[in-house]
Amino acid sequence: MSRLTGRDPSLLRRINSTVVLRALRGTTTPSALTLTELVHATELSRPTVEGVVEDLIEAGLVAEAADEPGGTARRGRPARRFRFRAEAGQLLGLEIGPHRVAAVLSDLTGRLTGSLSREVVETAEADARLERIRATVAELLRRTGTARDTLRAVGVGTPGIVEADGTVRLGTALPGWTGLPLGERLRRSFRCPVLVENDANAAVLAEHWKGAARGVDDVVMVLAGLSPGAGSLIGGRLHRGFGGAAGEIGALHLLGREARPERLLSTTDEPLHPLDEAAVAQVFARARGGDDRARRAMDRFLARLVHDVAALVLALDPELLVVGGWASGLDGVLDPLRAELERYCLRPPRVALSRLGETAVATGALRVALDHAESELFTLEETEPAR
């Protein structure tokens, strides 16, 4: 900013419109305000507020509260009240993972209005997997009576390094994923922006929004699994890295020890199948049941997890570490993890289990869509786009 003069009128109109919308959205919950209250809240002139409200009503973003059920009826000299129409648009968050696809739907304030998930076989090719998510979305829209053209943004969380345009640069966890123009493919099904995000990145956004990391701005979230990944918030913002590969710690085990999780967790001489999480769950269950080989396998896996996590924590020094993925189904991961981090880290972070569990990725994808919608509706200054 080098001077305060010379703002153009359309920018001013947009600012005024945003100021009014913000006041109607309220700080915590939407509220219905009279013109006088809006003049007071915005410090704009009454004619300006009147003009802006007219425009917003025309755009479908504001309604007279009196027009709605439960609103004050107009009689005598009416004290018209206006409210933000959170239902003016819908947002969709999608997860496309190795074993399931999921979709969650919300209004413009992020209030959930529906969700649906479906299993998918880990060997499914890209086309089949995309068909599966499309069908899931169609059913969710149908069940909730949502018209597709009311969608204002779609967020997607999926494993791999994702480019800004939604192309998967590298994604070894899903068949046919590397090189897939996922954003472009999905955009054919929607007339609104589609924003694709790495699954661990989506998960950390979700935990920050409504999970274990609420109110914490420096967070590392590890999605434990056969192909582990991590997402980080630094100062409340997602850290994607220069090439979108930040937190792709799956290769760490190649260093020093040639030990992949599927080998560490095997109780025979043969490694597990890299995507067979059912077999993994079995090993954990047997370990809990006292089986010695399974317990040793689990110890090996935990040592590996601690190693990966310690490297991230030493590099980033977060306030909080959230463990999700498989580990959210594991009792007793946190205590050994805490003990080991105390040993290795100069300043160990707090450690917490994911609160959102298997809904984390789709919820984070919804947050991405919501961020996009909010930046369009409520942001005054030009901000970095959501992706």
Added chain:
Amino acid sequence: MSRLTGRDPSLLRRINSTVVLRALRGTTTPSALTLTELVHATELSRPTVEGVVEDLIEAGLVAEAADEPGGTARRGRPARRFRFRAEAGQLLGLEIGPHRVAAVLSDLTGRLTGSLSREVVETAEADARLERIRATVAELLRRTGTARDTLRAVGVGTPGIVEADGTVRLGTALPGWTGLPLGERLRRSFRCPVLVENDANAAVLAEHWKGAARGVDDVVMVLAGLSPGAGSLIGGRLHRGFGGAAGEIGALHLLGREARPERLLSTTDEPLHPLDEAAVAQVFARARGGDDRARRAMDRFLARLVHDVAALVLALDPELLVVGGWASGLDGVLDPLRAELERYCLRPPRVALSRLGETAVATGALRVALDHAESELFTLEETEPAR
């Protein structure tokens, strides 16, 4: 920002003053401008510019170029020119390391005006080390004819986790360093702000300012050594971590392999002394000379360095990795490092050697001081303080 009204007059005066100073500083080099040129450059009114310039002259930050040697003399109707007085204040950057202390001096544009360094024994206690840096500063000020009260800010780079107030929370590389209120101790010698920064953090600022990372905003710098550390810029900003411990990767070697550098680099059964860098240099020299044991020792150390660096790179995904510290004296570190990073990283960064070498830490400390001065002189909005 929620509205544009109601700015108070003193803030407006400060903004105008900053706008004028910025114009005089120029975008690349300081320039001398007439009042008319200033009115044009700032879009302020002539009376406002005149008032601001008067104030700045009184504060010693602006001078009539005609008053200076080489300026235009006043004759006839004078076209007075004004310039920013870069010499109005001095900035000091200090390094306090295991083996040396160093000081660099600059004017308010960061132009170097002097430097001095002194060796210090690695076993020196904190008091002796502080006395050594004080004496070095005193001699540098004397030699350059700099009055101590012209110093506007002092930056300090030193190993360890440093709190915002300059206290060393944890510093194992220097005797007596943990718990030392370094900022407070140094502030007794100066009447200006003293800002203490971790040495690797200072080094990455320096490489970004005038070294291998110029123009690159996502950088990890590793200071290789017996107690390795790293500093990172993310989007051009220093990433200190939640507790100031980001990049303190010295403990990584405890994970998986109990292998400290002083043991890896030993060619006998006895480890080297943890701070004996001369012995290390000898091992490197012997390795270059073809000594088999030394070469094996160096290979072990390199494998360790690659491991530490890969963990950082996977966590942060920088555009560029700069290697400094010892490694800047090592031929042939970069190629094996590049080859290994290609293997382990999904998106390997560029790798470069430090360009500033052993001046990196003091230069970065100077940058910290300069940032502080610039935020006071040239920044319009309230920004995060330098520390």
